[in-house]
Amino acid sequence: MASEHLPAADRSAGLRPVTLLAEAGIDAILVLSEADIDTVLSARTPQIALLDSSALGAPDVQSCLDRCSGIKLPVILLVPEPRVRDLVHNEGMADFLVTPFREPELVARAKRVLRKTGPPEDPAVVRAGDLIINATSYEVSLNGRRIDLRFKEYELLRFLAASPGRVFTREALLSKIWGYDYFGGTRTVDVHIRRLRSKIEDAEHSFIETIWAVGYRFRDVSRSA
Secondary structure (H helix, E strand, O other): OOOOEEOOOOHHHHHHHHHHHHHOOOOEEEEOOHHHHHHHHOOOOOOEEEEEHHHOOHHHHHHHHHHHHHOOOOEEEEEEHHHHHHHHHOOOOOEEEEEOEEHHHHHHHHHHHHHHHOOOOOOOEEEEOOEEEEOOOOEEEEOOEEEOOOHHHHHHHHHHHOOOOOEEEHHHHHHHHHOOOOOOOOHHHHHHHHHHHHHHOEOOEOOEEEEOOOEEEEOOHHHHO
16 A cells, blocks of 8 residues: 655656545546646546645646636645645635645545535435435445345335434334335345345445344444544
């Protein structure tokens, strides 16, 4: 793994934080000139820009900030420590980061910027870390990858995720998802939980917890983060 300390001036090294943010589910671009903005925008609209001020003069930095501001693209300005005092002359950045920086700080700042500048949260969307459940489109994604679920699997996941930390008995889940008139036993719940886990959990993601002799609960990701 690359070192946590990363000079911003080198393009090849600079692409490492772009990859890092991508792994965190954030589509970012590295900007070394205004032309970089136009090149990327011709193909897609990223969520955030990392503007490397060490590669630009002060007028060019402001020009890039103005360009990004005009298209509502939030910018994190990467600033070498000797140039921090020049920040008072820059307008339009969402945040800044002194280089060399630590990778966890970049991810935290990028997420903070997106929370502040992003659209209001859709009440029909349940988010649990990298897992997103959309009650409008009936879609589930993990790290941006769509997860194919059967209808009952989806209903079970959405019900549990809507009340993180709350324990539900197998009987309660059977009644809520399958209905009072369902003749199947509580083993039906266990089978669907097992299928769900196989689709949404791995070594890095654990969402559904078993409460022995009781039932299941959806892990409160916000408390464990």
